Amino acid sequence: xxxxxxxxxxxxxxxxxxxxxxxxxxxxxxxxxxxxxxxxxxxxxxxxxxxxxxxxxxxxxxxxxxxxxxxxxxxxxxxxxxxxxxxxxxxxxxxxxxxxxxxxxxxxxxxxxxxxxxxxxxxxxxxxxxxxxxxxxxxxxxxxxxxxxxxxxxxxxxxxxxxxxxxxxxxxxxxxxxxxxxxxxxxxxxxxxxxxxxxxxxxxxxxxxxxxxxxxxxxxxxxxxxxxxxxxxxxxxxxxxxxxxxxxx
Amino acid sequence: xxxxxxxxxxxxxxxxxxxxxxxxxxxxxxxxxxxxxxxxxxxxxxxxxxxxxxxxxxxxxxxxxxxxxxxxxxxxxxxxxxxxxxxxxxxxxxxxxxxxxxxxxxxxxxxxxxxxxxxxxxxxxxxxxxxxxxxxxxxxxxxxxxxxxxxxxxxxxxxxxxxxxxxxxxxxxxxxxxxxxxxxxxxxxxxxxxxxxxxxxxxxxxxxxxxxxxxxxxxxxxxxxxxxxxxxxxxxxxxxxxxxxxxxxxxxxxxxxxxxxxxxxxxxxxxxxxxxxxxxxxxxxxxxxxxxxxxxxxxxxxxxxxxxxxxxxxxxxxxxxxxxxxxxxxxxxxxxxxxxxxxxxxxxxxxxxxxxxxxxxxxxxxxxxxxxxxx
Numbered sequence: 032x033x034x035x036x037x038x039x040x041x042x043x044x045x046x047x048x049x050x051x052x053x054x055x056x057x058x059x060x061x062x063x064x065x066x067x068x069x070x071x072x073x074x075x076x077x078x079x080x081x082x083x084x085x086x087x088x089x090x091x092x093x094x095x096x097x098x099x100x101x102x103x104x105x106x107x108x109x110x111x112x113x114x115x116x117x118x119x120x121x122x123x124x125x126x127x128x129x130x131x132x133x134x135x136x137x138x139x140x141x142x143x144x145x146x147x148x149x150x151x152x153x154x155x156x157x158x159x160x161x162x163x164x165x166x167x168x169x170x171x172x173x174x175x176x177x178x179x180x181x182x183x184x185x186x187x188x189x190x191x192x193x194x195x196x197x198x199x200x201x202x203x204x205x206x207x208x209x210x211x212x213x214x215x216x217x218x219x220x221x222x223x224x225x226x227x228x229x230x231x232x233x234x235x236x237x238x239x240x241x242x243x244x245x246x247x248x249x250x251x252x253x254x255x256x257x258x259x260x261x262x263x264x265x266x267x268x269x270x271x272x273x274x275x276x277x278x279x280x
Numbered sequence: 281x282x283x284x285x286x287x288x289x290x291x292x293x294x295x296x297x298x299x300x301x302x303x304x305x306x307x308x309x310x311x312x313x314x315x316x317x318x319x320x321x322x323x324x325x326x327x328x329x330x331x332x333x334x335x336x337x338x339x340x341x342x343x344x345x346x347x348x349x350x351x352x353x354x355x356x357x358x359x360x361x362x363x364x365x366x367x368x369x370x371x372x373x374x375x376x377x378x379x380x381x382x383x384x385x386x387x388x389x390x391x392x393x394x395x396x397x398x399x400x401x402x403x404x405x406x407x408x409x410x411x412x413x414x415x416x417x418x419x420x421x422x423x424x425x426x427x428x429x430x431x432x433x434x435x436x437x438x439x440x441x442x443x444x445x446x447x448x449x450x451x452x453x454x455x456x457x458x459x460x461x462x463x464x465x466x467x468x469x470x471x472x473x474x475x476x477x478x479x480x481x482x483x484x485x486x487x488x489x490x491x492x493x494x495x496x497x498x499x500x501x502x503x504x505x506x507x508x509x510x511x512x513x514x515x516x517x518x519x520x521x522x523x524x525x526x527x528x529x530x531x532x533x534x535x536x537x538x539x540x541x542x543x544x545x546x547x548x549x550x551x552x553x554x555x556x557x558x559x560x561x562x563x564x565x566x567x568x569x570x571x572x573x574x575x576x577x578x579x580x581x582x583x584x585x586x587x588x589x590x591x592x593x594x595x596x597x598x599x600x601x602x603x604x605x606x607x608x609x610x611x612x613x614x615x616x617x618x619x620x621x622x623x624x625x626x627x628x629x630x631x632x633x634x635x636x637x638x639x640x641x642x643x644x645x646x647x648x649x650x651x652x653x654x655x
Contacts, residue, residue: 086497088653107652111499122494126305127298138294139498 036100039064039191039222040085044094047080047245054080056245058094062224062238064190067217069236070226071265073273076242078226079119082193085224086116099190112140115184115192119199121176125169129160129179132168133186140187150186158182158212174205181212191222198229210235230266241269243276291500295508299482303512310516313478317470317520321527324466335383335408336364338376343392351388351404373407383409464534464615465588467524471547472554472582472608475517477575479558482509483650484571487562496652503647510555517551518544537622543615546628549635550611556642557607563649582608607638 040062047055055077062068070078083089085098087107096103099113123132133154137147155161158178163171168179177197184192194213198206210232217223217237225236233239234253241249241256249256249272253265260268303310337355341348355361364382367373373385387405395402486492495505521544528534536543561574583589585603592603603609610631617623625632 088493088497090653108499108501111497114497116494116497118490118493118497120490120493122490124298124302124491125489126302131298131301135294135298136498138297139291139495139500141289141291141499143288143293 037064038062038097039066039099040068040224041097042081042085042094043096045081045084045091045096046093047077047084047089048092053245055084055091058242058245058247060240060247060250062191062222064222065217065220066237067213067223067225067235069233069239070224070242071228071233071239071269072226072242075244077245078242079195080245081242082116082195082224082226086114086193087111112187113190115187115189117177117180117184117192117194117197119195121180123168123176123180123183126167128165128167129171130155130164132179132183136183137186142187150188154182154186157215173201174209177201177205177209178212181209185216185221189221191224192216194223194225196226196228198227198232206232230264230269233265233269239265241272243273246276248272248276290504291498292504292508295500295504296511299508299512303516313474313516314519314523316474318523318527320470321466321524322531334362335360336381337361337384337386338364338373338382339366340368340370340373340385340387341366342390343388345393347393347396347402348388348404351392352386355386355406377407377409380409464528464619465586465612467521467528468550468586468608468611468615469579469583469588470524471517471520471551472611473575473579474520475513475551475554476558476561476578477572478513478516479510479555480562480565480571480575481558481568482513483559483562484565484568487566488568502650502652506559506643506647506650510552510559513555514548514551517547517554521547534619536619538618538624542624543618546611546614546618546632546635549632549639550607552639553607553635553642556639556646559646560642560649563646563651582606585609587612607635610634610638 038061040060042058042060045055045058045060046053058077058081060081070081072078080089084091085096085103087103087110090104098110101109101113103110124135127135130151133151134147137150142150155164158181160175160179160182163175168176171179181192181194181197184194198209201209206229213223213225214235225232227233236253238250238252239256240247249268251259256268257263257265260271262268262271339352341352352363356363361384365376367376367385370387373382373387376382377385385407387407389404392402392404483492486495525534525536525540529536557578558575561578562571565571565574581602585592585595585599586606586608587603588608592600592609595603614628614631614635617628621627
């Protein structure tokens with residue numbers, strides 16, 4: 032196994048088109064290890080496409096992408112050992128219990144025996160899922176489902192996790208708790224790439240990238256960005272950037 | 281790490297375990313996978329059976345002796361014929377069958393008793409409306425059975441040395457096919473239908489529910505994923521075979537002349553091949569409904585061209601070639617060899633080789649077709 036480099040993600044000139052539609056255009060991004068990196072942008076701006084390329088779910092039309100120092104186009108399977116992923120839609124099994132879902136995902140990453148049981152016990156306790164271990168995942172409420180999904184995505188202690196709108200449709204208290212968990216993970220050195228439409232969540236990120244129609248149109252810490260535009264909040268910047276980009280189109 | 285420790289870490293095991301848990305939890309689905317073959321076999325079987333049993337038979341008894349009457353009785357006792365009246369001559373007999381009042385007729389000549397008593401072969405003739413090949417073939421086997429039975433009974437009781445020669449003459453359709461010939465085929469057809477459909481649905485369902493996207497981002501290999509999906513269905517396949525064999529025996533007296541163990545062994549590559557076809561189909565469709573449609577579309581050539589319904593020898597070359605590309609064609613031959621002829625590997629090793637080849641190639645093809653991407 033290669034050493035984890037300081038850059039968790041490096042993309043150069045990344046490009047993805049679906050026929051005539053360009054979803055991502057010439058994207059250069061660098062995400063540092065341990066960073067909580069927010070990808071913002073309106074619907075259809077290329078956030079999900081970017082994440083799907085970085086997780087090996089889509090092949091880029093051009094450019095390069097290194098994830099954990101590994102070329103994701105050439106060695107997607109090597110990358111997959113080092114990452115966790117939460118899709119936009121709940122992707123776990125409704126007809127398995129919380130524990131069975133965790134056991135399944137641990138098994139997929141080659142965790143077996145006492146080592147696996149230890150990890151699962153640790154995840155159940157960390158994500159406060161013990162009391163629900165025997166509950167079918169399909170009967171969990173939205174907030175608990177997201178928490179279980181994050182637990183499943185991190186059981187194998189990945190270097191970085193990709194979270195695609197992890198808190199969509201979840202109540203505010205659950206969202207806050209979810210972000211506390213993300214904060215804990217990052218503090219332990221895990222890199223987090225997250226997309227969101229909630230600006231209070233964006234403010235919690237270390238750095239942000241704004242995408243519009245596949246283009247990177249803004250990059251920096253929340254404070255830098257608001258200062259640069261002389262606006263009061265990330266939300267104002269978001270709206271201003273989108274308005275400018277649409278005017279230019 | 282030792283080799284065993286490495287094998288224990290295969291994602292395949294996690295997949296297998298998960299599939300079994302889900303299968304166990306989905307009772308309705310499990311009941312359906314086992315219940316459907318039972319229901320279909322019964323339908324198929326009884327549709328054949330109600331035609332065959334209790335064929336109305338008219339009797340032209342020119343001998344009119346205890347011997348001739350007990351021959352008629354023996355025929356009725358087989359359950360294949362019902363006595364529906366006596367006629368005076370052959371014209372009446374033919375007319376009764378022609379009108380459809382009777383489906384069969386028996387003609388016992390005047391010298392029947394005399395010939396038997398002299399220790400010679402006494403002959404009688406059975407005429408059968410063979411417009412329905414299934415009914416007529418069962419009637420013929422019934423006639424033969426009655427003849428043999430009657431002969432044995434007579435021989436035992438009276439020390440008669442004469443034999444009975446029952447001449448069976450199929451009317452309207454001289455090309456006959458046997459009912460038992462079709463029942464083993466039902467095993468193959470039902471198996472191939474359910475295996476293909478459930479395997480394709482198993483993958484498509486994960487895609488529809490969004491669980492596949494989450495799954496393919498893990499390091500699980502395509503082969504592990506596919507094998508983990510289909511191995512639990514092997515068990516279902518074997519349960520289905522057992523259900524059909526058992527019901528076939530209990531309800532329709534389908535014989536098992538050869539080795540059941542051998543049958544189960546040869547079934548393995550056939551089930552794997554069918555499941556692999558299902559996996560392959562799953563890569564061509566997006567929804568479960570489409571998977572079902574494609575599955576049934578695949579079923580059609582299997583029923584028509586495999587030799588299940590019609591003899592392949594009589595087909596035009598193109599139909600024969602298509603039939604040769606279907607695993608069912610080979611499995612049917614094996615089924616009939618084992619169940620009806622009671623032969624062993626020496627008679628169907630070529631089919632066995634073909635089935636193993638199919639299963640390997642088809643698994644390879646579907647793994648090849650399956651992509652761990654979402655496009």
